[in-house]
Amino acid sequence: MKVKEVLDVKGLACPMPIVKTKKAMEALQSG
Template sequence: MTDYEISETLDVKGQSCPMPVVKTKQSIDSLDEGAVLEVLSTDSGSMSDLGGWADTTDGVELLDQEEGDGLYKHYVRRTA
């Protein structure tokens, strides 16, 4: 269970690289600073792809990632 409030959920299930990252960037850019985006994906590569993107992108922070039953959940906060 998360200890932060989810501002918006992005469903990219069924989409493969690079779309989860592309859609995440588009969604996070539309959110206010401090907002948390939950990303739901079925692409196992999204675990490393979104982590790498967050590490190299100013203004975002990857808070957590969860994996279970073929679903990958990512929690990204807009920091700037």
């Protein structure tokens, strides 16, 4: 598996890491 994107959510208060992860996953193409 190759890494296409790294999402750094260190230091963010909940629920921001979850929100940012969801948006990043939606932006990535499947496959």
